[in-house]
Amino acid sequence: MAAVQETVEAVAALEKYEHGFTTDIDQEFAPKGLSEDIVRFISAKKEEPQWMLDWRLDAYRRWLELEEPDWAKVNYPKIDYQDSYYYAAPKTKEGPKSLDEVDPEILAVYAKLGIPLREQEVLAGVEGAPRYAVDAVFDSVSVVTTFKKELAAVGVIFCSMSEAIREHGDLVKQYLGSVVPTSDNYFACLNSAVFSDGSFVYIPPGVRCPMELSTYFRINAKDSGQFERTLIIADKGAYCSYLEGCTAPMRDENQLHAAVVELVLLDDAEIKYSTVQNWYPGDPETGKGGIFNFVTKRADCRGDRSKVSWTQVETGSAVTWKYPSCVLRGEGSSGEFYSIAVTNGHQQADTGTKMIHLGANTRSRIVAKGISAGKSTSTYRGLVSAHPKAKGARNFTQCDSLLIGKTCAAHTIPYIEARNGQSVFEHEATTTRLSDDQLFYCQQRGLNQEEAVALLVNGFVKDVLQQLPMEFAVEAQKLVAISLEGSVG
Amino acid sequence: MLNIQNLHARVEDKAILKGVTLDVPAGEVHAIMGPNGAGKSTLSYVLTGRGGYEVTEGSTSLNGEDLLALDANERQRRARGEDEIAAPAFLKLAREKAASLKIDFEMLKRGLNVGFSGGEKKRMEIFQMAMLSPKFLILDETDSGLDIDALKIVSEGVNALRGPERGMLVITHYQRLLDYIKPDRVHVLAAGRIVASGGPELALQLEAEGYDKYASAAA
Structure with missing residues (x-):
């Protein structure tokens, strides 16, 4: 009962989007609009080497020739790419060296969001509670990364992308764009030209990362886009678990978030990547505002027996366009995708995964749970393919959709391609409506309607929540309940 | 305990309950029997507050508290005993x-x-x-779909809850359940009204004679 009670209190306290506050801080912007000069400006701001600038400019020129994709089942007004800021950063003299130099206003933002930026605060927490290191990205820049020293002691590099380009140029040069090439798609290409910051992780051979790594993205500035770039490399036999969280203020204008995440796995490496996405979804009544979340995430299982797992809880954003994918190149490598996509109000989500089986005896598993309420639309779009060499490939896919109310929609669009005769693909899908009978059954046990919906939905998404690290699973469970507040009745 | 006064209810435009009056004092078990379509399930839904049923007349209260003013889950909480x-x-x-x-x-x-x-x-x-352990129980067709062994276990569970503080309303088609859960009173519901009331012997009589007599009397 305690958890349910807590949810109810959380709902009552919030009523609306919890993270919708804005913060007045002294910020520095690049001029509005997009041009080669802006790309140069961003690169110069970050004191990047020439090769990086060339890489960006190459991407920018390719982007000019690409067309915005329109195949996803989402509708949104045409984006004016010249009417946005591509660089917004809190003003500091040289970039903070320690937490004491970070603008207290920014620290207050993270405190309000409940993100521990002070290592001692994390350490002073409950005994035995798992610790996690945080990279905090505020608009276009990383403001602080915690636990760097402790991680460095075991050889783990965890820092902002800007720092990685300066300090670990060889690694970045070797792997950046090797999973998601610059011209992979329209939004990835745009990101390649103007990406501002993000996280960089390198786990050396045989090292098991001693703590959870996480990045917390916050969009604060008005009319700005966020283009973060994350690169995680797990060397032979390495392991790490990584989590990203995202929030943004409530604004009437749409803001673009076009991120690229690349994961590289060598032999026997394992990466667990979890996302709790809670960007501002727009006004629930009018559909005004909200984030356009157009993200390219891909893992390349280059090494034999490597293993990658994507878990995502998508509750925010006005429009979501996102397909975390696994390229299963290494023999016996495996990919997993666990997803909860919640849409309410006027939200639209077109999300799923791609499991590309290239190597022999590769395995993949997809568990996707979509919940739609209000006037929202949720689409699962997933590709499972086995190439001629991928003999013995196996996939299991389960897609379940839950509809709440009569004005929402759910779609499931699977693409299945088997190009050899020795692959086994299974696909199961269900669509159900949250029934009055189930709600009444719960009410008969004394639960009110909100509690009943939370309980039933929690049961529906349990398989996916179990994949999240414990403390985030609790958060995610609450988030799902809050997102569906007022969806029945 | 449970008091129902002249209760009328309808689903959309169809009147189902046409003036049900019933009193179940604490410590007693009352059975409601009746043919299909008599309004037995509607009665239990109206008492428990399920959506889609509109009460057009009458009242119902538990220990003096107006049930119709409460949400479904609130009614359940009122009826609940535990701390x-x-x-x-x-x-x-x-x-x-x-x-x-x-x-x-x-x-x-x-x-x-x-x-x-x-x-x-x-x-x-x-x-x-x-x-x-609720203070008041409404058992609607609890026996349907049960084999004899399950029926015994269920009945024992219900009987274990019988006590001077607790009232029960047992709704059933068949007398069989009442062999296990012995009622203090039996009421016949037909065409939306209680048309006969009596002791446990009434259930046996119904089993022998059927509902025809009451169905025609109500019509």
Whole structure:
């Protein structure tokens, strides 16, 4: 009962989007609009080497020739790419060296969001509670990364992308764009030209990362886009678990978030990547505002027996366009995708995964749970393919959709391609409506309607929540309940 | 305890209950029998506050409190007996109650009603009832879908809750259940009204003669 009670209190306290506050801080912007000069400006701001600038400019020129994709089942007004800021950063003299130099206003933002930026605060927490290191990205820049020293002691590099380009140029040069090439798609290409910051992780051979790594993205500035770039490399036999969280203020204008995440796995490496996405979804009544979340995430299982797992809880954003994918190149490598996509109000989500089986005896598993309420639309779009060499490939896919109310929609669009005769693909899908009978059954046990919906939905998404690290699973469970507040009745 | 006065209710434009009056004092078990379509289930839904039923006239109260003014879950909370309970005590109680109803504790680790047979569902409801120990019980067609062994277990569970503080309303088609749960009073509901009331012998008489007499009397 305690958890349910807590949810109810959380709902009552919030009523609306919890993270919708804005913060007045002294910020520095690049001029509005997009041009080669802006790309140069961003690169110069970050004191990047020439090769990086060339890489960006190459991407920018390719982007000019690409067309915005329109195949996803989402509708949104045409984006004016010249009417946005591509660089917004809190003003500091040289970039903070320690937490004491970070603008207290920014620290207050993270405190309000409940993100521990002070290592001692994390350490002073409950005994035995798992610790996690945080990279905090505020608009276009990383403001602080915690636990760097402790991680460095075991050889783990965890820092902002800007720092990685300066300090670990060889690694970045070797792997950046090797999973998601610059011209992979329209939004990835745009990101390649103007990406501002993000996280960089390198786990050396045989090292098991001693703590959870996480990045917390916050969009604060008005009319700005966020283009973060994350690169995680797990060397032979390495392991790490990584989590990203995202929030943004409530604004009437749409803001673009076009991120690229690349994961590289060598032999026997394992990466667990979890996302709790809670960007501002727009006004629930009018559909005004909200984030356009157009993200390219891909893992390349280059090494034999490597293993990658994507878990995502998508509750925010006005429009979501996102397909975390696994390229299963290494023999016996495996990919997993666990997803909860919640849409309410006027939200639209077109999300799923791609499991590309290239190597022999590769395995993949997809568990996707979509919940739609209000006037929202949720689409699962997933590709499972086995190439001629991928003999013995196996996939299991389960897609379940839950509809709440009569004005929402759910779609499931699977693409299945088997190009050899020795692959086994299974696909199961269900669509159900949250029934009055189930709600009444719960009410008969004394639960009110909100509690009943939370309980039933929690049961529906349990398989996916179990994949999240414990403390985030609790958060995610609450988030799902809050997102569906007022969806029945 | 439960008091129903001249209760009229309809679903959309169709009048189903046409003036039900009934009093179930604390400590008594009353059975409601009647033919299909008499309004038995509607009565239980109206009492428990399910959506889609409109009360057009009359009133109903539990221990003097107007039930119709409360949401479904609030009615349940009013009818509930237990105090706040700590997790270890709850678990201990659950183990005891499960054992007494011959429910394998492993079953409690499964998702509720997921892949349950009809009998398992019913047994689980009786188990929940034993845990919540409500002050007043409405059992609607509890016997449907049960084999004899399950029926015995369910009846024992219900009988264990009988007491001077608790009232029960048992709704059933068949006399069979009443062999196990002995009612103090039996009422016949036909065409939306209580058309006859009597002791347990009335149930036996119905079993022998059928509902024809009452159906025609009500019409």
